[in-house]
Amino acid sequence: xxxAELVLDALGxxxxxxxxxxxxxxxxxxxxxxxxxxxxxxxxLSRVQDANFSGLMERPQLWIxxxxxxxxxxxxxxKDYGSGHRHTREQVxxxxxxxxxxxxxYLDAVFARTKSYLSTVSNADLNRVLNEPQYQPLPTLSVRxxxxxxxxxxxxxxxxxxxxxVKHQGWFPAAxx
Numbered sequence: 001x002x003x004a005e006l007v008l009d010a011l012g013x014x015x016x017x018x019x020x021x022x023x024x025x026x027x028x029x030x031x032x033x034x035x036x037x038x039x040x041x042x043x044x045l046s047r048v049q050d051a052n053f054s055g056l057m058e059r060p061q062l063w064i065x066x067x068x069x070x071x072x073x074x075x076x077x078x079k080d081y082g083s084g085h086r087h088t089r090e091q092v093x094x095x096x097x098x099x100x101x102x103x104x105x106y107l108d109a110v111f112a113r114t115k116s117y118l119s120t121v122s123n124a125d126l127n128r129v130l131n132e133p134q135y136q137p138l139p140t141l142s143v144r145x146x147x148x149x150x151x152x153x154x155x156x157x158x159x160x161x162x163x164x165x166v167k168h169q170g171w172f173p174a175a176x177x
Contacts, residue, residue, distance in 0.1 A: 003142065004121035008114070010149045011049065015111045017156040018042055019104060021163045027098030032166045036087075038159050040095045042103045043072065045155040047081030050110045052148045053117050056141070062113060068106050072097050 001009070022030070022042070030039040047063060054061040061078050063069050069076040074095075097103060126142040139147075164170060 003123050003126045004118040007121075007145045007149060008118045011111065011114055011152060014045070014149075014152040014156045015107060018045065018107060018159055021156075021159045022100050022104065025100065025163065025166070027100070029163075029166045030098050030100060030103075031096060032162075034162070034165075035089065036092045037095075038162050038166070039097050039103060040087075040092050041155050041159050041162070042107065043095065043097065044081060044087075045152050045159075046103070046107045046110050048151050048155075049114055049148060050106075051078065051081050052144060053110070053114045056144065057113070057117050062106075062109055066109065068109070071102060072106070 022038070025038065031037045036044070050061050050063050059065075063081075064076045064078060074080070121141070126140065126145070128141045129138045130141060130144060132139060
């Protein structure tokens with residue numbers, strides 16, 4: 001397996017985890033406490049992937065170019081993806097999207113772009129230094145990809161855990177405790 005295939009596999013697993021975790025959740029369960037709730041985490045995970053891969057491709061984010069911001073009733077700000085826990089409690093509370101299919105459609109659109117980009121990446125490309133002077137040392141493409149995997153995997157796990165809390169008041173169904 002080549003490096004880009006490994007990244008695609010990891011992010012594909014994230015996508016599958018999220019889809020499975022949401023499959024039978026009600027609109028109310030998507031927004032259930034604790035905060036950030038499941039719906040926000042799905043949005044954030046998708047936004048992180050969209051912002052990063054769009055940047056690597058030097059293309060506008062799907063968030064804006066394909067109008068996802070409007071469908072999710074949010075501003076078209078390319079820097080707004082809750083990065084580094086920059087969303088306030090009020091912003092998380094204001095995120096009230098309960099259309100599970102809409103959230104999953106955005107995730108799928110982002111994953112399709114991710115897949116398209118990764119199909120062009122060779123192992124040699126992974127050592128390419130990115131022009132991101134805000135970071136020292138300058139990151140390589142492999143460092144950026146590892147960061148996206150880390151963020152997305154962490155949030156997919158949070159989604160699964162919150163699902164257990166919301167559906168079963170714990171990780172396992174009450175009958176199994």
